[in-house]
Amino acid sequence: MVDFGPLLLTFYLAVIVTVILLIIGTPLAWWLATTRSRFKPIAEALTALPLVLPPTVLGFYLLILFNPNSALGAFWVDLTGESLTFSFAGLVIASVIYSLPFMVQPLQSAFEAVGTDLREAAASLRASPRDTFFNIVAPLSKRGFLTACILTFAHTLGEFGVILMVGGNIPGRTKVMSIAIYEHVETLQYAQAHILSAILLALSFCVLLFIYIFNRRYPVHVG
Amino acid sequence: MSDRLNLNMKKALGGFTVDVKQSLPLDGITALFGPSGAGKSSLLKLIAGFETPDNGHLSLRDKTWFDSADKINVPPYKRAVGYMFQDGRLFPHMSVRQNLEFAAKRADKKIPIDQVITAFDLTDLTAHSPLTLSGGERRRAALARTVLTAPDVLLLDEPLTGLDRARKREILPFVESLHEDFNIPCIYVTHDIEEVSRLADKVMVMSGGQISAFGDTVDILSHLDATPLQKDYDISSLFEGRITGRDKEFCLLQVNIRGAEISLPEINGAAIGQNIRLRIRASDVAIAAVRPKGVSIRNVIQGEISEIVADKHAAYAVVTLQFQGQFQGQFKSAELRSRITRASCSDLNLQTGMSVYALIKSVSFEGHL
Numbered sequence: 192m193v194d195f196g197p198l199l200l201t202f203y204l205a206v207i208v209t210v211i212l213l214i215i216g217t218p219l220a221w222w223l224a225t226t227r228s229r230f231k232p233i234a235e236a237l238t239a240l241p242l243v244l245p246p247t248v249l250g251f252y253l254l255i256l257f258n259p260n261s262a263l264g265a266f267w268v269d270l271t272g273e274s275l276t277f278s279f280a281g282l283v284i285a286s287v288i289y290s291l292p293f294m295v296q297p298l299q300s301a302f303e304a305v306g307t308d309l310r311e312a313a314a315s316l317r318a319s320p321r322d323t324f325f326n327i328v329a330p331l332s333k334r335g336f337l338t339a340c341i342l343t344f345a346h347t348l349g350e351f352g353v354i355l356m357v358g359g360n361i362p363g364r365t366k367v368m369s370i371a372i373y374e375h376v377e378t379l380q381y382a383q384a385h386i387l388s389a390i391l392l393a394l395s396f397c398v399l400l401f402i403y404i405f406n407r408r409y410p411v412h413v414g
Numbered sequence: 415m416s417d418r419l420n421l422n423m424k425k426a427l428g429g430f431t432v433d434v435k436q437s438l439p440l441d442g443i444t445a446l447f448g449p450s451g452a453g454k455s456s457l458l459k460l461i462a463g464f465e466t467p468d469n470g471h472l473s474l475r476d477k478t479w480f481d482s483a484d485k486i487n488v489p490p491y492k493r494a495v496g497y498m499f500q501d502g503r504l505f506p507h508m509s510v511r512q513n514l515e516f517a518a519k520r521a522d523k524k525i526p527i528d529q530v531i532t533a534f535d536l537t538d539l540t541a542h543s544p545l546t547l548s549g550g551e552r553r554r555a556a557l558a559r560t561v562l563t564a565p566d567v568l569l570l571d572e573p574l575t576g577l578d579r580a581r582k583r584e585i586l587p588f589v590e591s592l593h594e595d596f597n598i599p600c601i602y603v604t605h606d607i608e609e610v611s612r613l614a615d616k617v618m619v620m621s622g623g624q625i626s627a628f629g630d631t632v633d634i635l636s637h638l639d640a641t642p643l644q645k646d647y648d649i650s651s652l653f654e655g656r657i658t659g660r661d662k663e664f665c666l667l668q669v670n671i672r673g674a675e676i677s678l679p680e681i682n683g684a685a686i687g688q689n690i691r692l693r694i695r696a697s698d699v700a701i702a703a704v705r706p707k708g709v710s711i712r713n714v715i716q717g718e719i720s721e722i723v724a725d726k727h728a729a730y731a732v733v734t735l736q737f738q739g740q741f742q743g744q745f746k747s748a749e750l751r752s753r754i755t756r757a758s759c760s761d762l763n764l765q766t767g768m769s770v771y772a773l774i775k776s777v778s779f780e781g782h783l
Contacts, residue, residue: 308503311464314490315497316563317520322491326516330507 194383196363197371198390204279204367205347208286212294212343213336215287220298221324225310239296241289250356253285257357277359282367285357286347293342301335302328338402345398349391417441417599419567423460423470423480432456432623438616440474440567440599443592445614445631447604453623454603458569461601462497463490474566494522496565496598498573502556504544510555511540514562523564525596533595534558534588550581557588561596568592570602574609582609589613611635611652611693611780632691636749649696649732651751652780657688672748673739676713678777691780696732699752700773703762713774717750719766724756731756733764735772750774 223235241249257275258264267275275281305328313323329336351369358365360374368387375384417440425432432453438444446454459465461472461479469482479488504513511531518527531537534554544552553573560568573589574582590613592598601618604610610617610631617634619627627634635652658675659668665680671692684690706714717735724731730753738747750772764770 308499308501309505311462311490311497312499312503312505313516314464315462315495316517316559317491317522318516319491320489322520327505327507 194362194371197366197368198387200363200366201348201368204282204286205344207283208290208347209294209340209344211283211287212290213340216291216294216339216343217298220295221302221328223295223299224302239292242292246289246350246352247356249289250285250353253281253288253353253357257281257284276357277361277365279358279364282354282358282365285353286350289350289353290343290346293346294339297335297339297342298332301332301338304335305331334405337405341398341402345395349395417475417566419461419601420471420473421457421461423467423472425456425460425465425467427453427456427465427623430623432460434620434623434625436618436625436628438601438618438628442615443589443600443602443613444616444618445602445604445610446618446620447607447610447614448620448626450605452620454605454620455571456623457620458497458571458601458603461567462495462569463488463493494564494566496560496563496568498553498556498560498568498570500572500575502544502552504547504552504555504559506543506545508544509540510536510542510544510547513544513555513559514540517559517562521563525562525564527562530558530561533591534561549577550584553577553585554588557592561592561598565598568598568600570600572603572605574604574606586612607635607650611691649751649753651694651696651749653692653694653748655690655692657684657686657690660686672737672746674715674737674748676715676774676777678713678779681779684782688782690782693778693780694750694774695776695778696751696753698775698777699750700775701733701735701752701754701758701762701764702771702773703764703768705771706773709773711773711775713777715750715772715774716769717772719764719768719770720749722759722764722766724759729755729757731759733759735770737772 219238223231223238254276255261256263257267259268259274264275267273267280271280273280275284309327309331310323313327318326349369351373354365354367354370358367358370360366360370368391372384372387372391375381375387419438419440421434421436421438423432423434430453434457446457448454456465460467463479466487467480467482470480471478471482472480474494478484478486479493480486504510505516508516514527514530518524531540534557536555536558539547539551539555544555547555557573570589574585577585589602592600602609602613614631616629617627617631618625619634632652632654653671655669655671657667658670660666660680661668661677666677667680667684668675668677669690669692678692681690700711715735715737717737719733720736721734722731733752733754735750735752736747737750752772
């Protein structure tokens with residue numbers, strides 16, 4: 192019998208990560224799209240880093256950061272009484288970092304596509320930058336938001352390396368689909384591995400198909 | 415006492431520097447005139463706040479918008495400046511009406527939106543998307559939108575560029591209404607001398623990033639030849655005149671310009687006693703050494719040659735005549751330019767100080783005052 196617990200946990204994780212990234216990725220993308228700061232290239236490089244870094248490297252550093260002996264790890268233990276390593280919260284933080292470029296890059300392209308012209312026009316009509324963002328830029332970037340959310344969601348569904356490093360394999364807490372599949376293969380339970388893999392494959396394909404059908408406008412850099 | 419816009423700003427931009435120092439009375443339409451690349455649009459952007467000066471001061475009345483010494487730089491959206499962009503820049507995800515409402519909602523002073531819709535002839539277009547409008551319609555909608563913000567000053571950046579002559583004629587009255595109906599002072603960027611003479615009360619000439627001349631339209635345009643701008647435009651003379659009489663039988667109006675009487679074809683809606691603006695192209699003025707007889711040309715003005723500008727490598731020379739007389743109770747002099755061949759100049763032995771007769775072939779009406 193296939194255990195669907197990892198499937199539900201994976202979806203739960205992907206939803207939370209997408210929501211968090213929408214909240215922190217939007218201002219970051221807006222800043223990157225509009226700033227004239229000389230620090231912009233540095234911020235862009237940092238944002239894109241998870242695209243090129245082996246997940247194990249990222250996972251390794253996060254593991255050290257999450258360790259109860261480190262500042263962040265100790266702070267978390269003080270706050271919640273639990274360790275960040277091998278916890279669902281640790282998984283969320285790791286996934287947010289790992290999926291960051293998938294939220295920020297499509298949004299940045301969408302905001303840049305709106306252009307300075309309309310922002311100047313809005314300013315000449317006495318609209319503040321915040322007003323301009325919510326009433327002009329965001330509505331014109333609808334497709335960019337859709338792309339960013341779907342890519343972030345899909346990418347979080349499929350991650351493996353980082354999760355293995357910081358989350359381990361605890362049923363109900365950190366055992367997500369990719370980990371469960373890995374375990375099924377390790378223990379030669381091919382039938383279960385097949386079922387979960389097929390679900391993930393079909394889902395990922397549908398998500399990408401949806402994006403490419405509904406959104407051909409903004410360039411999306413799939414890592 | 416009119417409001418003043420105080421400009422005193424420097425900004426290095428790529429190859430050249432915008433360096434302006436001018437106190438502008440904000441009243442009517444001021445044309446910002448000059449060849450492309452003179453820095454006209456850059457100056458508008460500095461006033462609006464889209465560009466930040468390297469140093470200097472910018473204020474309207476008692477409101478300081480920029481001051482490098484006091485570290486003041488008011489963001490664009492807090493400046494009471496309207497901006498009409500070349501392409502209109504309507505928001506594509508909103509209907510025309512929503513575009514107008516966007517402006518009206520954020521304005522300090524409320525102008526009834528329906529009054530503006532009527533004034534700019536947009537009644538049938540309010541539900542349309544800006545993407546479906548023609549070039550002329552888009553500009554009308556953009557003008558209406560910027561009027562609704564009730565700005566203290568309205569900056570227009572070549573608002574008619576890219577429209578054909580007929581379309582321009584259609585839009586011009588709406589631009590005039592900005593000042594006449596809504597009482598919004600305008601700074602109007604253009605490199606089209608016809609737009610200047612038709613619309614502007616005052617002209618600020620810009621070249622090489624600096625303001626090279628500022629004054630009343632008639633004064634500036636009649637002295638424009640002294641500036642390097644000359645070669646870019648038809649040389650012409652601009653006059654203010656008063657309609658003094660009407661010949662109903664031949665459909666002619668008599669006009670007094672600086673003491674000289676000339677006649678021109680009937681103008682619709684003209685009334686005796688009205689002041690009008692006229693333009694005479696230098697190429698429409700011939701010169702005779704003695705008062706001519708038996709010619710069809712009716713407008714002949716006697717004057718004294720004050721200047722002859724001739725280029726040895728060109729066929730033509732520009733002769734400036736000075737004439738004077740009573741106008742509106744004051745004794746005034748005026749200049750009239752004539753473009754004739756250097757060969758004629760030599761045949762007639764024209765010299766400065768000579769008294770000659772100018773034969774004016776046609777006069778164009780540029781608007782009421």
